[in-house]
Amino acid sequence: MTPVVALSGIVKRFPGVLALDRVDVDLFPREVLGLIGQNGSGKSSLVKTIAGVHQPDQGEMRLRGRPVRLSSPREACGLGIGMVHQEQSLVGALTVAENIFLDKPTDFHGFGWMRWRRLFDAARRQLDKIELDVAPDVPVATLGFAQRQMVELAKVLAIEETVEGEIVVLFDEPTSVLGRSDIEALFRQVRRLGSRASVVFISHRMDEVLDISDRVYVLSDGVKVAERRRGETDPDELYELMVGRQRLVEDRAAAPRRPPPAPLLEMRGLGVPGRVHGVDLRVGAGEIVALIGVQASGAEELCRALFGLHERVTGTIALEGRSVRIRGPIDAIGLGIGYLPAERKAEGMIAGQSIAENIALTFGLGCGRGGMIIDRRRERREAERWADRLRLKAPGIGERIDRLSGGNQQKAVLAKWLLGANLKLLVLDHPTRGLDPGARADLFAAMRDLAAGGLAILMIGDTLDEVLSLADRLHVMRDGAVTRSFDDLAAHPPAEEDVVRAMV
Numbered sequence: 043m044t045p046v047v048a049l050s051g052i053v054k055r056f057p058g059v060l061a062l063d064r065v066d067v068d069l070f071p072r073e074v075l076g077l078i079g080q081n082g083s084g085k086s087s088l089v090k091t092i093a094g095v096h097q098p099d100q101g102e103m104r105l106r107g108r109p110v111r112l113s114s115p116r117e118a119c120g121l122g123i124g125m126v127h128q129e130q131s132l133v134g135a136l137t138v139a140e141n142i143f144l145d146k147p148t149d150f151h152g153f154g155w156m157r158w159r160r161l162f163d164a165a166r167r168q169l170d171k172i173e174l175d176v177a178p179d180v181p182v183a184t185l186g187f188a189q190r191q192m193v194e195l196a197k198v199l200a201i202e203e204t205v206e207g208e209i210v211v212l213f214d215e216p217t218s219v220l221g222r223s224d225i226e227a228l229f230r231q232v233r234r235l236g237s238r239a240s241v242v243f244i245s246h247r248m249d250e251v252l253d254i255s256d257r258v259y260v261l262s263d264g265v266k267v268a269e270r271r272r273g274e275t276d277p278d279e280l281y282e283l284m285v286g287r288q289r290l291v292e293d294r295a296a297a298p299r300r301p302p303p304a305p306l307l308e309m310r311g312l313g314v315p316g317r318v319h320g321v322d323l324r325v326g327a328g329e330i331v332a333l334i335g336v337q338a339s340g341a342e343e344l345c346r347a348l349f350g351l352h353e354r355v356t357g358t359i360a361l362e363g364r365s366v367r368i369r370g371p372i373d374a375i376g377l378g379i380g381y382l383p384a385e386r387k388a389e390g391m392i393a394g395q396s397i398a399e400n401i402a403l404t405f406g407l408g409c410g411r412g413g414m415i416i417d418r419r420r421e422r423r424e425a426e427r428w429a430d431r432l433r434l435k436a437p438g439i440g441e442r443i444d445r446l447s448g449g450n451q452q453k454a455v456l457a458k459w460l461l462g463a464n465l466k467l468l469v470l471d472h473p474t475r476g477l478d479p480g481a482r483a484d485l486f487a488a489m490r491d492l493a494a495g496g497l498a499i500l501m502i503g504d505t506l507d508e509v510l511s512l513a514d515r516l517h518v519m520r521d522g523a524v525t526r527s528f529d530d531l532a533a534h535p536p537a538e539e540d541v542v543r544a545m546v
């Protein structure tokens with residue numbers, strides 16, 4: 043059978059980095075091909091080459107048997123290749139409908155004016171495909187992060203309307219920001235697409251890759267190191283192939299019980315108008331407390347309120363027994379609170395600056411207060427220590443942060459908070475997003491060490507498994523309020539049904 047896409051001997055270099063080293067790929071008609079590998083192993087570079095974003099330095103690409111050299115994503119799109127990007131590519135000021143058809147040849151412009159009705163109807167059809175209840179005429183800037191991700195998906199699925207015959211759809215980690223119901227809607231689409239499309243799917247969740255893919259390629263340092271068919275492998279083998287070490291199964295029940303710590307953070311009746319109501323919550327020094335909930339559960343807003351990112355917060359917050367007012371991030375940092383936002387790209391990093399400068403940002407702020415001189419050498423040493431600890435892959439700590447792979451950018455933003463000078467409370471919104479399974483294990487170990495050293499950690503978990511392997515206590519949130527709490531998770535892990543029932 044002729045592959046729809048065949049890459050042979052593809053080499054892609056960036057300054058100081060060999061991102062793809064003579065990679066061969068065959069994508070057959072109507073198959074779903076999974077792509078896994080550690081952060082920085084070359085997965086995005088590979089799909090971006092197929093999508094016309096990158097031009098390879100060497101090697102050949104064939105599309106439906108014919109050699110092609112794609113000079114742009116637009117050209118790829120015209121040939122039926124679409125990509126759902128890891129970093130979102132929508133234009134905030136334009137409507138959902140305009141975004142969906144932005145890069146496609148359409149007849150919505152007629153005699154100098156826009157045929158809005160037609161455009162909105164066509165967009166509605168795309169949104170219905172993914173069961174997305176968003177109005178086509180609202181500006182994208184008014185949507186939440188996960189909704190924007192789903193609009194990205196609708197945008198790519200709309201290629202079906204403009205291209206005859208089979209199409210190629212590339213997903214670069216589409217699920218890392220989605221909740222469970224959105225992931226299920228996405229998977230239904232991927233399976234439906236299987237009847238007329240070939241799909242490449244990148245994900246760090248190995249059970250997910252095995253669930254959706256017919257075949258899996260494993261990349262390591264730009265080299266394709268293994269290929270497996272579904273049914274020939276399992277998550278443990280995939281973990282070993284990509285991380286190069288065995289997956290540790292943790293026995294949480296064996297962990298020694300600690301006495302309940304004195305509360306470091308205590309909130310009473312915390313509210314954010316329209317989003318969070320009457321939350322009482324306590325986090326002790328050395329304790330890891332998790333929040334979990336579906337989209338708009340209020341967990342994210344609660345964390346943002348703690349970092350001073352909401353103006354009108356009601357209720358009280360006490361730190362180490364003293365009532366505090368947090369009017370903005372500077373107040374929060376001054377009080378020893380660190381915050382890792384879910385939208386790291388928009389809020390967590392300064393593109394164009396180096397890894398070292400980004401990591402040192404908050405450390406510098408903490409040290410600079412009260413006229414203290416910032417010790418740059420120590421700053422750099424600390425930054426290097428955390429970069430090492432999280433196995434951040436980069437040519438050097440002086441490299442620009444926006445040139446790193448997505449997962450390594452996440453690590454740099456994480457490191458920024460982990461080295462906070464006078465940190466007492468660390469608030470982590472979905473800390474494992476974008477991290478490969480090995481990096482997750484490294485982060486979990488670092489979080490446990492930090493907690494053992496007395497840091498209080500409040501985190502929003504992506505999955506119950508993640509929460510159970512890490513946290514001491516769990517609060518489930520729904521519609522802005524805590525619906526159920528579980529203590530002493532190590533000794534009494536809750537049943538999944540009980541947690542899910544409290545979430546929905």
Ligand SMILES: Nc1ncnc2c1ncn2[C@@H]1O[C@H](COP(=O)(O)OP(=O)(O)OP(=O)(O)O)[C@@H](O)[C@H]1O
Nearest residue numbers: 056061081082083084085086087445446447448449
């Ligand atoms: N535009 C760029 N400029 C410089 N280097 C780059 C650029 N894009 C990628 N790289 C480098 O190429 C290598 C492969 O990156 P790539 O994004 O393909 O990895 P990945 O497997 O997708 O990682 P992740 O899981 O973190 O998303 C990395 O070392 C990265 O720093």
